Amino acid sequence: MWQQIARCILVLVGLLTIVKFATAERVRYDNYRVYQLEAKTPAQLAVINTLDGSSDALIFLNGVHSLNTKIHVLVAPHRVDDFLALQDRTGIAHKLLEADAQKSLDVETELVADPNRRSGDYTWREYHELDDTYAWLRSLAEKYPEQVSLFVAGKSYEGREILGVKIAYNTITDDEVVGATAKRGIFIEGGMHAREWISPATTTYIINELLTNTNKDVRKVAERYVWYVVPHSNPDGFVYTHTTNRLWRKTRTPYGNCFGADPNRNWDFHWNEVGSSSNPCSDTYAGPAAFSEIETRTLAEYISTLKGKLFLYLSFHSYSQLLLFPYGHTSELPSNYKNLKRVFDVAVAAVSKRYGTRYIGGNVYDAIYPAAGASLDWAYGKMEVPYSYCFELRPSGSALWSGFRLPANQIIPTGEEIMDSMLAMIKEIDALFA
Structure with a gap:
């Protein structure tokens, strides 16, 4: 099981590319999906921990610290399929919260x-x-x-x-x-x-x-x-x-x-x-x-x-x-x-x-x-x-x-x-x- 999880992680992390925000151009999150994850076992928590910080294509909005807690992550549109395949294969509970994160962020320009x-x-x-x-x-x-x-x-x-x-x-x-x-x-x-x-x-x-x-x-x-x-x-x-x-x-x-x-x-x-x-x-x-x-x-x-x-x-x-x-x-x-x-x-x-x-x-x-x-x-x-x-x-x-x-x-x-x-x-x- 652990070998299978490790292979999944390596495949996903290998596909994720690091996006450098080095310019003054404003980052947008068009069609980024917001998912809620919840690890029920130490093995599942270890998988999520490996993904945290692996790429700017996955943005964790709260800490990955403990079991049975809700973890929110933004997923770039071109990585959704790989991300969901990993969650399904490892049995991590996941739920889609929002299909386009940028729509919510656009509201804030008025604030x-x-x-x-x-x-x-x-x-x-x-x-x-x-x-x-x-x-x-x-x-x-x-x-x-x-x-x-x-x-x-x-x-x-x-x-x-x-x-x-x-x-x-x-x-x-x-x-x-x-x-x-x-x-x-x-x-x-x-x-x-x-x-x-x-x-x-x-x-x-x-x-x-x-x-x-x-x-x-x-x-x-x-x-x-x-x-x-x-x-x-x-x-x-x-x-x-x-x-x-x-x-x-x-x-x-x-x-x-x-x-x-x-x-x-x-x-x-x-x-x-x-x-x-x-x-x-x-x-x-x-x-x-x-x-x-x-x-x-x-x-x-x-x-x-x-x-x-x-x-x-x-x-x-x-x-x-x-x-x-x-x-x-x-x-x-x-x-x-x-x-x-x-x-x-x-x-x-x-x-x-x-x-x-x-x-x-x-x-x-x-x-x-x-x-x-x-x-x-x-x-x-x-x-x-x-x-x-x-x-x-x-x-x-x-x-x-x-x-x-x-x-x-x-x-x-x-x-x-x-x-x-x-x-x-x-x-x-x-x-x-x-």
């Missing part, structure tokens, strides 16, 4: 900000490109000079800045005393995975709320803590989703015939132990070494300067409506699991109050899948941030492959319910510190 609109008109009714957001961040430092300062949290492979905003009210510095404790910090990171546009949109929404919302609960948390917010942790990849390939996930570092590593598998905490790939063409490629990507390495260097000042680390991803906490490399629970779970319970209850949006989750390993080398684990394990969480934002997991294309009219509702959840989360943490 991007108009580059010709009035300068400074930055809203959350549309998705913005990188330069647009960076210009808005710089304008905040001019508009709120006493509260806002910019910082460069790192660099990208293509030379872009990883730009962040620090929000600190009053004249109190990070190290001065507020009541009985030093003024504590909160770090928010977004845009790690390039195609997850709702992530940076949510982080900028939070920035705006901290500066403009007059609600007393928002004002309390805005002014009590020092906030560090990085909307785009992977700027090269994000730009690439606008210019060339909407479904790009990784960084843009070249590795042979392939490009990029998964920046959320590249952090130096149990790196590449589980839930990642050593194949440079895979979307979950962990990189050749921990912190091989300049984006993760320089961002980590900046965060390291804040060690001892942060009590909360929030990472925003999409999608599935999950709230996650450490660990991703093991099912062993963190030492302060009871407190992490207590805050989790409050946060998921709060996120549902406004619109009824249901979040579930728990520790990464059990709640979603094994995944070592993620930023939230590094923040918890290396930087000793006691409360470290990842929000997998709207839509729910039932959205199938279309979840990366959340309509722009859901940006504000997403931001509102995440603000509700974050306020409840901070209030509960304060109670635990008391």
